[in-house]
Amino acid sequence: MGAILSYLFTPFTDPLMLVAVAAGTCAGVYVGAIPGLTGTMAVSLLVSLTFGWNTHVALAAMIGVFCGAVYGGSRSAILLNIPGAPAAVATVFDGYPLAQKGKAGMAIGITTTQSVVGGIIGVLVLAIFTPAVSKLSVSFGPMDYFLLSVMGLLMIGTLGNTSMVKGLLPAALGILIGRVGQDSISGVARFTFGNTYLLAGVSSVVAMIGLYGVSESFAQLKTRNFPVVKQDVKKVVPAFGTVKKYLKLTVKSSLIGSVIGALPGAGGSVAALLTYDQAKRTTKNPEVPFGEGAIEGLVAPESANNAAVGGAFIPMLTLGVPGDAVTAVIMGALTIHGLRPGPLMMAEQPDLFYIIVSLLLLSNVFLLVFGLTGIRLFAKFVEIPKGRLIPIIIILSVTGAFAINHMLYDIFWMIGFGLLGYVLKKYGYPVSPMVLGIILGNLIETNFRRALVSFRGVGGCIRSIFTRPITLILFLIIVYAIVSQTRWYKKAIQSFREKRAKK
Numbered sequence: 001m002g003a004i005l006s007y008l009f010t011p012f013t014d015p016l017m018l019v020a021v022a023a024g025t026c027a028g029v030y031v032g033a034i035p036g037l038t039g040t041m042a043v044s045l046l047v048s049l050t051f052g053w054n055t056h057v058a059l060a061a062m063i064g065v066f067c068g069a070v071y072g073g074s075r076s077a078i079l080l081n082i083p084g085a086p087a088a089v090a091t092v093f094d095g096y097p098l099a100q101k102g103k104a105g106m107a108i109g110i111t112t113t114q115s116v117v118g119g120i121i122g123v124l125v126l127a128i129f130t131p132a133v134s135k136l137s138v139s140f141g142p143m144d145y146f147l148l149s150v151m152g153l154l155m156i157g158t159l160g161n162t163s164m165v166k167g168l169l170p171a172a173l174g175i176l177i178g179r180v181g182q183d184s185i186s187g188v189a190r191f192t193f194g195n196t197y198l199l200a201g202v203s204s205v206v207a208m209i210g211l212y213g214v215s216e217s218f219a220q221l222k223t224r225n226f227p228v229v230k231q232d233v234k235k236v237v238p239a240f241g242t243v244k245k246y247l248k249l250t251v252k253s254s255l256i257g258s259v260i261g262a263l264p265g266a267g268g269s270v271a272a273l274l275t276y277d278q279a280k281r282t283t284k285n286p287e288v289p290f291g292e293g294a295i296e297g298l299v300a301p302e303s304a305n306n307a308a309v310g311g312a313f314i315p316m317l318t319l320g321v322p323g324d325a326v327t328a329v330i331m332g333a334l335t336i337h338g339l340r341p342g343p344l345m346m347a348e349q350p351d352l353f354y355i356i357v358s359l360l361l362l363s364n365v366f367l368l369v370f371g372l373t374g375i376r377l378f379a380k381f382v383e384i385p386k387g388r389l390i391p392i393i394i395i396l397s398v399t400g401a402f403a404i405n406h407m408l409y410d411i412f413w414m415i416g417f418g419l420l421g422y423v424l425k426k427y428g429y430p431v432s433p434m435v436l437g438i439i440l441g442n443l444i445e446t447n448f449r450r451a452l453v454s455f456r457g458v459g460g461c462i463r464s465i466f467t468r469p470i471t472l473i474l475f476l477i478i479v480y481a482i483v484s485q486t487r488w489y490k491k492a493i494q495s496f497r498e499k500r501a502k503k
Contacts, residue, residue, distance in 0.1 A: 012362070017056055017060045021061065022366045026068065027065055031068070031069050040326050045213055047333040048209060050333075063360060064363045073088030077095050078091065078107045087268030087272050087305035090301035091298060114302045114306075118305070122307035122309055125259075140343060142454055143455070149443050153171045153436055171434065171436065174436065174438040181198060202438070203410060204438050205329075205336070209397050210401075217418070249300060257272075261310065261314075271301075279297065280297070313356060316341050
């Protein structure tokens with residue numbers, strides 16, 4: 001118990017970690033608030049710039065940016081009717097109508113307090129359930145890890161997309177790119193075409209910088225000359241009675257968000273949309289109709305998407321499978337620093353888990369401070385012309401890509417991934433499945449080959465699905481993820497709901 005308390009209080013007693021998490025949270029709020037900039041892009045840039053730092057200090061900065069950016073998206077959603085981050089999509093529905101009524105300050109204050117409460121509940125869920133999940137994950141075999149990785153790719157490739165194919169194609173391409181280099185088992189060179197630079201493979205961090213940072217910069221070029229919108233923000237601190245009034249909805253939405261965040265590939269955007277729909281269905285007689293400035297329409301998604309942050313760390317720390325795109329980047333950063341998140345982490349590196357819990361709590365404390373202050377400064381910050389902002393992002397991307405291995409070759413890769421990401425986005429293909437494919441490709445291949453050896457061929461692997469409960473559950477989830485995207489399934493569900501509504 002004494003050791004656990006020592007780990008928990010480490011960030012509170014280390015000035016560098018305190019400064020890093022505070023600065024990261026503050027920066028994340030402003031990054032997330034600028035349309036076109038995302039927390040994933042910011043964290044991926046931060047990885048390359050902090051890989052020479054102390055591990056815990058670098059982790060503090062990344063966690064701060066993560067939490068701040070998830071909340072920051074609500075600012076532009078309320079003021080500009082543009083979600084600054086994917087997790088703030090649902091906030092637009094009632095946040096902007098409130099701003100049009102002259103209640104932007106109140107809306108920002110409510111989203112801040114609900115985000116902090118939701119974030120803290122998500123951290124508590126992480127602290128309570130991670131040790132239990134970690135103990136369960138020790139019993140996972142190679143076939144289980146193979147299916148779990150495939151499940152993560154399927155979920156991030158299908159959730160939030162109208163076409164399953166558009167989600168799975170980038171994931172498959174990511175796996176292919178991740179196989180470039182020497183085989184991890186036999187040492188045979190693959191897809192190198194005789195180029196010695198490719199023997200070490202493609203850096204996942206370089207791919208992240210290109211796919212998120214550079215591609216988004218290219219995409220924003222066409223709007224660089226759009227006029228900025230002037231804002232007027234007044235009082236933002238909400239009354240205690242207002243927070244108390246919606247506390248029940250906050251807790252319920254936060255718990256749902258934590259669970260959804262723990263699903264590999266789901267993330268805050270899915271949590272926000274589902275809880276908004278849930279609040280709309282269950283709230284009886286709201287003071288203002290949903291879509292016209294209902295407070296419940298802010299409380300539910302904002303508490304859920306911040307709670308999903310804590311939930312997203314559960315599969316990453318216990319199973320070695322990222323919960324969303326940002327934790328995929330953080331997982332890559334931990335690997336660079338010589339750490340291996342996974343089933344043995346709680347036994348081999350218990351300090352890392354408790355330090356992450358403390359950093360998440362600290363980031364939510366700083367989120368309350370930065371969320372309720374500096375609103376006028378923020379209003380000026382979001383008015384920076386994109387023509388000035390985009391070149392800065394590209395310069396940081398180039399610097400970060402070169403800093404990883406000090407190789408000019410990585411800059412070319414980064415530009416190539418930037419162009420590829422731009423093309424994918426232009427035609428409606430998400431880039432997150434590709435990033436996850438690059439990261440999970442080795443895990444998928446290695447565990448599948450181990451399973452083939454352990455169960456003596458494909459037939460043995462198939463039999464193991466029906467003889468091991470964990471394997472069977474994972475297999476059924478994968479089957480459901482595929483079937484749920486088919487037309488006949490969607491028609492059947494719609495028909496069932498229509499019949500139920502008539503009754």
